[in-house]
Amino acid sequence: MDDFGLVHKKSTFNDIGGFNESIISGQDLDLLIRFGLEKTVVFNPAITCYYDKTVQNSLSKENHQESKYMLFNSFKDExxxxxxxxxYLTLxxxxxxxQCKRxxxxxTLKKLLPEIDTSLLNWKQRLLLHTPSSLVILLKKIHLFLISKGVYISSYK
Incomplete structure (x- = not known):
């Protein structure tokens, strides 16, 4: 999940503890997971926002893989x-x-790989997990080129 909008009552936000400000990157994911554990969440598949990749010092431009690794593992019991x-956490x-490969x-990748339940992944995803980083980087460049030509291929489909 890249980005999402969440509509809720302020009291609900306060009931689940609001944002966890100790998380460097991924406060939105943490909030969504905690909402989902306590409340009913409905997803709308329509595109409702876009990243502005021209913003300097944007968190989306930084590597926070270790922080996200810790975030995903904070829900092990649940x-x-x-x-x-x-x-959701497997995906x-x-x-x-x-991201770690790229x-x-x-x-972080070495710690992360054994924790991925590959039985929940499709064959393309399993193949990419076993692909060397240099090839994953090349495949991403090809992927972006294909998108620029109107061809969209995804490991999620």
């Missing part, structure tokens, strides 16, 4: 009894692993 949360761990972050 994940054991919640298959939807387990799937986020997969996405984080690909950033050549071997330290």
């Amino acid at each position: 994940e054991k009894n919640n298959s939807s949360l387990h799937l 986020n761990r997969y996405s984080l692993a690909i 950033a050549k972050n071997k330290t």
Whole structure:
């Protein structure tokens, strides 16, 4: 999940503890997970926002893989009894692993890989997890080129 909008009552926001300001990057994911554990969350698949990648010093331009790794692991107990949360975190761990490969972050990747439930991934995702970082970087360049030509291929489909 890249970005989302969340509509709620202020009292609900306060009831679940608001934003966890100790999280460097991923406060929105933490909030969404805690909302989902306490309340009913409905997703709208329509595109409602875009990243402005021209903003200097944007968190989205920085590598916060270790912070996100810790965030995803902070829900280990809840994940054991919640298959939807387990799937959600598995897909986020997969996405984080690909980010680590692209950033050549071997330290976080080494800790992350054994924690990904590959039985929940499709064959393309499993293949990318076993692909060397240099090839993942090249494949991303090809992916962006194809998008510029109107061809969209995803490991999620």
